[in-house]
Amino acid sequence: MWLQIAxxxxxxxxxxxxxxxxxxxxxxxxxxxxxxxxxxxxGISQSPLVRSSFWFHLFDTLKATVSGFAIGASxxxxxxxxxxxxxxxxxxxxxxxxxLQSLPKVAIAPLLVIWLGYGSESKVAMAAVLTLFPVLINxxxxxxxxxxxxxxxxxxxxxSRWQTFRHIKLPGALPMIFAGLHIGIVYAMxxxxxxxxxxxQRGMGVIMMQLQTVSDTAGVFAALVxxxxxxxxxxxxxxxLQRRLVFWAENGDQTRGI
Amino acid sequence: MRDTPAxxxxxEPLVRVSALSKRYATQAGEDIHALEDVSIDLVDGxxxxxxxxxxxxxTTLLKILAGIELHDHGEVLFKGKPFNGAQTGxxxxxxxxxxxxxxxxxxxxxxxxxxxGLSLPQGTARARELLELVGLKGFENKYPVELxxxxxxxxxxxxxxxxxxxxxxxxxxxGALDALTRERMNVELQRIxxxxxxxxxxxxxxVSEAAFLADRVIVMSPRPGTxxxxxKVPFARPRDIDLTSSADFGRLxxxxxxxxxxxxxxxx
Ligand SMILES: Nc1ncnc2c1ncn2[C@@H]1O[C@H](COP(=O)(O)OP(=O)(O)OP(=O)(O)O)[C@@H](O)[C@H]1O
Ligand SMILES: [Mg+2]
Numbered sequence: 001m002w003l004q005i006a007x008x009x010x011x012x013x014x015x016x017x018x019x020x021x022x023x024x025x026x027x028x029x030x031x032x033x034x035x036x037x038x039x040x041x042x043g044i045s046q047s048p049l050v051r052s053s054f055w056f057h058l059f060d061t062l063k064a065t066v067s068g069f070a071i072g073a074s075x076x077x078x079x080x081x082x083x084x085x086x087x088x089x090x091x092x093x094x095x096x097x098x099x100l101q102s103l104p105k106v107a108i109a110p111l112l113v114i115w116l117g118y119g120s121e122s123k124v125a126m127a128a129v130l131t132l133f134p135v136l137i138n139x140x141x142x143x144x145x146x147x148x149x150x151x152x153x154x155x156x157x158x159x160s161r162w163q164t165f166r167h168i169k170l171p172g173a174l175p176m177i178f179a180g181l182h183i184g185i186v187y188a189m190x191x192x193x194x195x196x197x198x199x200x201q202r203g204m205g206v207i208m209m210q211l212q213t214v215s216d217t218a219g220v221f222a223a224l225v226x227x228x229x230x231x232x233x234x235x236x237x238x239x240x241l242q243r244r245l246v247f248w249a250e251n252g253d254q255t256r257g258i
Numbered sequence: 259m260r261d262t263p264a265x266x267x268x269x270e271p272l273v274r275v276s277a278l279s280k281r282y283a284t285q286a287g288e289d290i291h292a293l294e295d296v297s298i299d300l301v302d303g304x305x306x307x308x309x310x311x312x313x314x315x316x317t318t319l320l321k322i323l324a325g326i327e328l329h330d331h332g333e334v335l336f337k338g339k340p341f342n343g344a345q346t347g348x349x350x351x352x353x354x355x356x357x358x359x360x361x362x363x364x365x366x367x368x369x370x371x372x373x374x375g376l377s378l379p380q381g382t383a384r385a386r387e388l389l390e391l392v393g394l395k396g397f398e399n400k401y402p403v404e405l406x407x408x409x410x411x412x413x414x415x416x417x418x419x420x421x422x423x424x425x426x427x428x429x430x431x432x433g434a435l436d437a438l439t440r441e442r443m444n445v446e447l448q449r450i451x452x453x454x455x456x457x458x459x460x461x462x463x464x465v466s467e468a469a470f471l472a473d474r475v476i477v478m479s480p481r482p483g484t485x486x487x488x489x490k491v492p493f494a495r496p497r498d499i500d501l502t503s504s505a506d507f508g509r510l511x512x513x514x515x516x517x518x519x520x521x522x523x524x525x526x
Contacts (some may be wrong), residue, residue, distance in 0.1 A: 149352060149354060149356045150358065152321070152324075152326045152352070152356075153350070153352065153356045154322045155324075155325070155326045156326055156348065157326070157369075157370050157373045157374065158325070160374045163373050167358070167373070168358070171358070171360045174360075246360075248359040248360045248403070249359070249403060
């Protein structure tokens with residue numbers, strides 16, 4: 001499998017290189033693979049303390065992504081649990097959830113900058129908002145879909161609502177919850193980058209805007225490669241966690257391909 | 259034959275079901291008459307088997323007794339008081355195993371201990387004993403997917419017994435087992451019952467299983483589910499599996515089969 005992946009990548013890069021060599025696409029549109037590699041090496045070999053280093057910005061983006069994800073996912077899960085368990089909470093929350101659900105949520109990025117400023121708070125908030133919805137919707141469905149016979153088994157033991165939740169609903173919802181978390185982590189990074197485009201002092205979005213203004217296309221490509229790799233690491237970590245917790249699910253990897 | 263107490267038992271029933279009826283409204287808006295005017299007394303320590311064709315309301319009756327399903331008319335009394343669903347002295351073995359896939363076999367069978375807040379070390383020791391009894395020694399730390407259907411059902415039986423319930427409700431517990439294992443489980447269940455003297459409400463499709471195990475066999479007919487016959491089983495205990503080839507046993511099962519009627523081809 002690894003051989004196939006390596007082969008596929010090699011073919012892709014070769015095609016890219018020949019597109020650059022045998023046509024007259026200007027390098028500010030499509031830079032050569034080797035100049036992207038050079039820009040990448042340049043960006044990651046600098047001290048993390050200088051502003052032109054990729055690390056300087058990546059750490060900030062990563063920190064906002066992970067904190068935003070943690071906050072959004074926690075709120076989403078707790079809210080989903082309460083909505084699934086208590087009709088009152090569901091009815092109270094539903095108009096907001098439905099209303100916000102249809103809103104393109106990245107559009108509130110400028111508002112968040114007005115409220116929270118150019119620091120990391122607005123980025124974290126954007127990431128949290130984007131994480132919250134997929135986690136909430138999937139979690140809600142997970143908590144709701146407990147098999148009837150399992151609930152009856154607990155009812156026969158006169159289990160309390162909390163016991164039923166803890167022994168049946170929560171573990172049973174884990175496959176759905178992870179499906180939500182997978183979408184959530186991708187959205188968290190998206191939210192952070194969009195927020196950095198809108199206005200921030202540090203972050204990969206910021207350095208990409210700077211590279212863009214000087215038409216350093218190879219630099220932008222290099223930043224994208226780094227972001228792609230970071231996203232891959234985040235998703236892989238999530239999948240590892242999922243394998244440990246949801247080893248029992250028949251269709252354990254519901255999120256393959258996302 | 260109703261109200262016949264088991265030998266040496268008090269006549270006051272532990273559970274009295276009188277004139278019970280139950281209708282289901284389906285998604286399609288039809289009205290299914292699942293039970294009609296069902297009356298049964300369960301005497302303390304008695305083993306009652308319920309025999310009936312598929313869809314006659316046996317599971318419905320069991321769920322009402324377990325406090326899982328509500329009935330429309332009639333009464334369920336526990337020791338003379340209205341059944342309020344708050345008693346915890348019931349163990350249920352469902353028609354399907356209903357094991358939780360994220361727990362090991364041992365964790366699954368001690369779940370009632372945890373839910374009821376009983377002593378976990380004691381419950382675990384008892385679980386190991388019971389698992390050995392049903393032939394699941396060595397499978398304690400396996401997950402349900404790693405077990406066959408019959409093995410899962412045996413684990414579910416252990417879960418039903420683990421908290422030593424006073425009343426045991428069993429819904430075709432041996433339906434998924436092969437004939438030989440089923441015979442062995444019948445003998446084992448009788449042994450467990452003779453030691454513990456639980457009140458057992460045992461649903462089955464098998465005429466010979468009912469006749470072998472029960473003090474009393476109740477025969478039901480479908481649509482609406484009603485009781486068509488009650489037969490006291492006279493054979494002395496402990497019963498040996500050879501009993502099933504005796505002439506008296508044959509006469510009893512023939513009678514039960516006859517009562518079951520043409521609703522179902524009794525398959526054994
Ligand atoms: N939750 C439900 N909603 C609607 N109808 C139901 C429900 N549960 C059972 N029924 C109907 O009630 C009738 C009795 O069902 P029940 O499960 O009690 O039968 P049973 O005697 O246990 O059958 P089997 O031997 O096949 O298990 C059936 O006609 C069934 O379709
Ligand atoms: Mg049934």
